[in-house]
Amino acid sequence: MTLWLVSMVLFIGSALLGGINYVVTVLNLRTKGMSMTRLPLTVWAFTITAILGILSFPVLFAAALLLLFDRSFGTSFYLSDIYINGAPLHYSGGSPILFQHLFWFLGHPEVYIVLLPALGLASEIISTQSRKPIFGYKAMIGSMLVIAFLSFVVWGHHMFITGMNPFLGSxxxxxxxxxxxxxxxxxxxxxxxxxxxxxxxxxxILFAIGLVSFFISGGLTGIILGDSALDINVHDTYFVVAHFHIVMGSSAIFGMFAGIYHWFPRMFGRMMNRKLGYLHFWLTILSVYGTFFPMHFIGLAGVPRRYYANTAYEGFSGIININSLISVFAILGAFAQLIFVINFFYSMYRGKKAVQNPWKSNTLEWTAPVEHVHGNWPGEIPTVYRWPYDYGKPGAEDDFIPQTVPYSQTKSSNLEGEE
Ligand SMILES: [Cu+2]
Known part of the structure; x- marks a missing residue:
């Protein structure tokens, strides 16, 4: 446990430095013409994520350090008074609940540290593959900033049953x-x-749409769990497992897959196999819903989470069939990932050669040559003239205008970039 704590402290330190690097790069090292309102939403999402990490990880850092002190140096930040047979053995004066507060002050922002990058990737991919400007560019940035802010004032919803003052709970x-x-x-x-x-x-785009689907279906149960009157009934049951794995786990993983399928040609100069990609998507989304959707009902029936022993399921014989079904879908889901692994490595070496901009995307990374060169671009780094979502412009020759095309090169005045 001590080794784990030391490695946590090191990990948090490196996560902090990484986050600072992202923020400073985005603020100071944008190319010419790349104003903050011309940044792709992916970059906005990564930046807001980095800020979240910078503000929340230090609290876990402190929590881990105090725990290390409790274990190794005889302090008692988290140790409560100890009584044996009603007689006081040791007055420590610490509070185990304090650890929960510190942990969840990181823990809730962490949910968005995992989720926001995926939401950013989805914005980019959905707009590109829909051949339409992203709807509500500034609202997308604003909502990510609001989510980031709110994520610091909600941590208590993980602790409704710790004996918290009901007013604070509300x-x-x-x-x-x-x-x-x-x-x-x-x-x-x-x-x-x-x-x-x-x-x-x-x-x-299928994985990106799958992400949106999980964000909706998992978000709806978040409204239930965020309400203390309802949460107290299903706290630490499979209902929570269902909510969490759909809204955060599966959304983030689907965002990751969407990103890999989209940027694979940029990374390796080859295309991934589409048919295997579709097969991977349909088997995965089927098995994710098949695994986690029934867990809502098990949770409502009262089955607790985090027990491996059969005794935890005594009195719940009615749900054995549902549990078996969940296992079938979970195993199916695991095998479906083999399709992805095979596709990934096969395509890396044997995939169809990619053209420079296979998705007809507007963002800068697709203006670099397929064969990687030092510094990404052979000559000067590109200049940006417009936002990244000029897709499907009426009257345009092609249905997209990359960020590097000046206004003067687009035919009529109604082709100017929306900002
Ligand atoms: Cu939370």
Whole structure:
């Protein structure tokens, strides 16, 4: 345990330095013309994520350090008074609940540290493959900033049953339910971008849409768990497992897959196999819902989480069949990932050679040559003239205008970039 704590302290230190690097790079080292309102939403998402990490990881750092002191140097930050047979053995004066507070002050922002990058990737991929400008660019940035801010004032929703003052609990209920607003803004913006679009299907956009699906279906149970009156009934049951794995786990992993399928040609100069990608997507989304959706009902029936022993399931014989079904889907889901691994390594060496800009994307990385060169671009680094979402412009020769094309090179005045 001591080794674990020391490695946590080192990990947090390196995560902090990494986060500072992201923020400083985005603020100071943008190319010419790349104003903050011309940044791709992916970069915005990564930047906000880095800020979240910088502000929340130090608290875990302190928590881990205090725990290390408790274990190794005889302090008692987290040790409560000890009584044996009603007689005081040792007055420590510490509080185990303090560790929970410190942990969840990181723990909730951490949810968004995992999720926001995936939401950023989804914005980019959904807009590109829909051949439409992202709906509500500034609202997307604003909602990410609001989510980031709110994530620091909701941590108590993990602790409703710790004997917390009910008034304090209702404050956490209020702040938690507020998160639904920026989340809904993001969801409606994704849907509005997809609405009536000439969608160019690829495994990447399917995974991005799958992410949006999980963000909705997992987010809805977040409204239930964020309400203390409801949460107290299902706390530490499989309902929480279902919510958490759909909204954070699966969303983030689907964002990651979407990103890999989309940027694979940029990384390796070859295309991934589409058919295997589609097969991977459909088997994975089926097994994710098949695994986690039934867990809501097991949780409502009262089955606790975190028990491996059969005795925990005594009295729950009615759910054995559901549990078996969950196992089948979980195993199916695991095998489906083999398809991805095979596709990844096969395509890396044997995949079809990629053209420079296979998705007809506007962002800068696709203006670099397929064969990697030192510094990414052979000559000067590119200058930016417009935002990254000029897709499907009426009257344009092609249906996209990369960020490096000046306004003067687009035919009529109505082709100017929206900002
Ligand atoms: Cu939380």
């Amino acid at each position: 404050v956490f209920v209020f702040t938690t339910l507020l998160v639904a607003i920026p989340s809904a803004v993001k969801v409606f913006n994704y849907l509005a971008t997809l609405w009536k679009a000439n969608i160019v299907y690829s495994p990447a």
